[in-house]
Amino acid sequence: MVSLAISRIRGARFPLGTLAAAAVGMVIYVLVVIKLVYSLPPEELAADQLAMSRIALWGPIIPIGLGAATLSSAIGSILIAPRTLQALAGDKTFPTGMVNRFLSSGRGPVNEPLNATLATSVIVIVFVSAGSVNFVAQIISMFFMITYGTLCLVSFLEHFAGNPSYRPTFRSKWYWSLIGSIACFVMMFQMAPVYALVAVVVMTAIYMSLKRGKQEGDLSAMLKGALFQLTRKLQILIQRKQVHSIPQNWRPSFIAISASSVTRLAPFDLLRWIASYYGFGSYIHFVKGKLNKQTQDEAKQRLEQLIRLGSASRAEIYVDTIISPSFRTAVAQIVQIPGISGMENNSILFEFPQDQPELVDDIIDGCQFAAITDLNICILRSSERHFGYKRDIHIWLTQGDYRNANLMIILAYIIIGHDEWKDCEISLFVAVTDGDSSGQLPQLNKLIDEGRIPISRKNVRRSPWKKDTASFEDFVTQSSGQADLVIMGFSLQKLTQEEGVFIKGFTGLSDVLFVRAGQRIVISEPTQ
Numbered sequence: 303m304v305s306l307a308i309s310r311i312r313g314a315r316f317p318l319g320t321l322a323a324a325a326v327g328m329v330i331y332v333l334v335v336i337k338l339v340y341s342l343p344p345e346e347l348a349a350d351q352l353a354m355s356r357i358a359l360w361g362p363i364i365p366i367g368l369g370a371a372t373l374s375s376a377i378g379s380i381l382i383a384p385r386t387l388q389a390l391a392g393d394k395t396f397p398t399g400m401v402n403r404f405l406s407s408g409r410g411p412v413n414e415p416l417n418a419t420l421a422t423s424v425i426v427i428v429f430v431s432a433g434s435v436n437f438v439a440q441i442i443s444m445f446f447m448i449t450y451g452t453l454c455l456v457s458f459l460e461h462f463a464g465n466p467s468y469r470p471t472f473r474s475k476w477y478w479s480l481i482g483s484i485a486c487f488v489m490m491f492q493m494a495p496v497y498a499l500v501a502v503v504v505m506t507a508i509y510m511s512l513k514r515g516k517q518e519g520d521l522s523a524m525l526k527g528a529l530f531q532l533t534r535k536l537q538i539l540i541q542r543k544q545v546h547s548i549p550q551n552w553r554p555s556f557i558a559i560s561a562s563s564v565t566r567l568a569p570f571d572l573l574r575w576i577a578s579y580y581g582f583g584s585y586i587h588f589v590k591g592k593l594n595k596q597t598q599d600e601a602k603q604r605l606e607q608l609i610r611l612g613s614a615s616r617a618e619i620y621v622d623t624i625i626s627p628s629f630r631t632a633v634a635q636i637v638q639i640p641g642i643s644g645m646e647n648n649s650i651l652f653e654f655p656q657d658q659p660e661l662v663d664d665i666i667d668g669c670q671f672a673a674i675t676d677l678n679i680c681i682l683r684s685s686e687r688h689f690g691y692k693r694d695i696h697i698w699l700t701q702g703d704y705r706n707a708n709l710m711i712i713l714a715y716i717i718i719g720h721d722e723w724k725d726c727e728i729s730l731f732v733a734v735t736d737g738d739s740s741g742q743l744p745q746l747n748k749l750i751d752e753g754r755i756p757i758s759r760k761n762v763r764r765s766p767w768k769k770d771t772a773s774f775e776d777f778v779t780q781s782s783g784q785a786d787l788v789i790m791g792f793s794l795q796k797l798t799q800e801e802g803v804f805i806k807g808f809t810g811l812s813d814v815l816f817v818r819a820g821q822r823i824v825i826s827e828p829t830q
Contacts, residue, residue, distance in 0.1 A: 337357070338353075338354070341357045342356075342357065352364060352365060380419075380422065380426075383418075383422045384415040384418035384419040384421075384422045385415055385418070387405055387415065387418040387421060387422060388405060388406055388408065388413075388415040388417075388418040390405075390508070391403075391404075391405035391406035391418070392406040395508060404417050405417055405418050405421060406418075429441065440493065440494045440497050441497060443493060443494075444490055444493075444494065444497045444498055444500070444501035445501055445504075447486045447487075447489060447490045447493075447498075447501075448486070448487075448490060448498075448501045448502065448505050450482070450486050451482070451483050451485075451486030451487050451490070452483075452505065454479045454480070454482035454483035454486065455479070455483040457474065457476075457479040458476055458479040458480045458483060461476040461479065462476070462532070552648075552712075552821070552823045552824070553580055553581050553582075554576050554577070554580065554581030554582070554583075554648065554649055554713070554716065555581060555582045555583075555641045555646065555647045555648045555649065556573055556576055556577065556581065556582070556583045556584070556647065556649045556650065556651055556680075557583075557584045557585075557586065557636055557637075557639075557641070557647045557649070557650050557651070558570075558573045558583065558584070558585050558586065558650070558651035558652075558653070559586045559587075559588050559624070559629075559632060559633060559636055559650075559651075559652070559668075560585075560586075560587065560588060560653055561587070561588040561589075561590065561629070563585070563587040563604065563607075563608055563611075564604070564607055564608075564611070566653065566655060566684065567611075567688070568653060568655075568682060568684035568688060568689070568813065569585075569651055569652075569653035569682055569684070570585060570611065570615075570617070571615075571688075571689070572651065572653075572682055572717075572815070573585055573617075573619055573651060574612075574615060574617035574618065574619050574720075575716075575717050575720040575722065575723065576713065576716055576717065577617075577618055577619045578617075578618055578719070578720045579716075579719055579720075580716045580719065581716065582619075582620075582641055583617075583618075583619035583620065584619065584620045584621075584622065584641065584647070585608065585612075585619050585620070585621045585622075586621075586622050586623065586624050586632075586636055587601070587604045587605070587608060587621070587622070587623045587624070588623075588624055588626065588629060588632045589601045589604065589623055589624065589625045589626075590626070590627070590628065590629070591625060591627065592625075592627060593625050597625045598625070601623035601624075601625055602623075604623050605621065605622065605623050608621035608623075609621060624636060628664075629664040629667070629668065630664065630667045630668065630671075633650075633667070633668035633671050633672070634671045636650075637650065637671050637672055637674075637675045637677060638675070647677065648677060648678060648821060649677055649678040649679070649680060650668075650672045650677045650678070650679055650680070651680045651681075651682065652665045652668055652669070652679070652680070652681045652682070653681070653682040653683075653684055654681075654682075654683060654684070655683075655684050655685070656683060656684065656685045656686075656809070659802070659806040662801075662802035662805060662806055663801070663802065665681060665802070666797060666798055666801070666802055669681075669794055669797070669798075669818075670794075670798070672820070673794055673818075673820060676820045676821060677820050677821075678709055678817070678818065678819050678820045678821055678823075679794070679817070679818040679820060680713075680815055680816070680817050680818075681792075681805055681815070681816040682813065682814070682815050682816075683805060683808070683813070683814040683815075683816065684813055685811075685812040685813050687786075687812040687813065688813070689786050689787055689812075689813050690784075690785075690786035690812060690813075691786060692722055692723045692725070692726055692786050692787075693725055693726055693727065693786055694726065694727060694729065694784070694785045694786050694787075695714050695717065695718065695723075695726055695727070695728045695729070695785065695786065695787045695788075695789065696728075696729050696731060696781070696782040696785040696787070696788045696789070697710050697711060697714055697728065697729070697730045697731065697788075697789045697790070698731050698733060698778055698782070698788065698789070698790040699730065699731065699732050699733065699790075699791070700733045700774075700791070701734075701735075702791075702793065703790070703791035705791070705819055706791030706792075706817050706818060706819045707791070708819070708823045708824065709817055709819040709823050710789045710790070710791060710817050711730070711755055711757075712755075712823065713789065713815070713817065714728050714789055715728070715755050717787070726786070727758075727761065728755075728757045728761065729757075729761040729762075729763070729785075730757055730761060730762045730763070731763050731765045731778075731781060731782075732762070732763065732764050732765060733765050733767045733774070733777065733778075734764055734765065734766055734767065735766075735767055735768075735769060765777075765781065775807045775808050775809075775810070776810075778790070778808065778811070779808065779810035779811055782811060783810050783811060785811070785812070786812070786813065787812075787813050787814075787815060788808075788811050788812075788813070788814045788815070789814075789815045789817060790814065790815075790816060790817070791816070791817050791818065791819075792804055792805065792816045792817070792818055793818070794818055804816075
């Protein structure tokens, strides 16, 4: 009540008398409590409501003072309550329009709240009829306490929301607001837990009604601001702490770019699977052209579509658009932008459909920029099968792929962690030629066991490949033609020299993810 009485207009200080009255009143309340504690036992104070008259200098002053205070509070409440009820009805708080119209209507040029006064009188008569002062006092105390507690809570949240539109004439320290809020709610449940719970439910119902009638400026905007400030501070902290990345703690922070975000969903789906729990993802729609009104409008339209797509698929990824003259320049821009998680992006995802191999040239150019920034590179060659039944992931390793092996295995593990892949099995194929030894299998089994990767030993296979009788493409297709996703490594140098022949091939496979590790990734900690 003291905080509500305090105000400051255009920098003017509070009147000294107002502050002095509040301070003196608080001191008197404290002294009265101390006097009662030392003069009367708690049992008598609880049994006799007028026990103070026995220790007062003049006994009759106590009932006279209580009567004056009660009359003052009653007059204040009967004047304020109808106005409050009328304002709530004007904001369409109550569930039916008829009640809102009845209570909000008034009389005279200043719209005196006649109907609200009648309703207030009925409420007063109902509670007075209860005949118990303690009952009425508990009910009223609950709503006073929850009002003060909520005001303090709002002040605390507004402080952390950092909203420039919040410019109170009186500022207080955030910790005082927090202490006041906690103290109010604690005292509520200490005085009367049942009535406190009822007050919380009623207050929540009033808020929901207000939110329905007036959409702007609700509590969610304030909470969003507070969460924004918290996220901003955490991102800065994460960036400062992440001076040296630890290979054992690697988690994917992907950024994907596509010019066909709405018509081809394969890269969007793959990114949301990777970012669903273990990692982070940013999906960027590429708009080709110069930055002007037309391309900006197109970018906004695509962004709205992506937001709806993310909401419908429950994708936990960030979506955005980029306008650039070419795919090459767009990639050069996005490989330099920071990740939304507070950590730098460490991987990039490109995609092209099986029937459009001409897009590979742009992807190769993009891979060059990604390699400069040491990003892991993934290229998805999508098909009309769209990952099939999501039951089989085949990983293929060759002698030159052991640099990429850890990234390929951990990506497969992350993908099957999504609910849509929960029934999936991972198979690991090691392609060995006649001159290769089979020593890699024990090493791979040890890696999988120590890293607790869910790949059965029977699914780690040594596959002899005779180069003279079959090409690598035919060899892989023979074993993985029906796989829902095939993961294999690639060399960027070889890919550039051959102008993408490697990733354009494998026409007998459905969806293929080509992987190049640009960073050191450790699946299991090294044994001491």
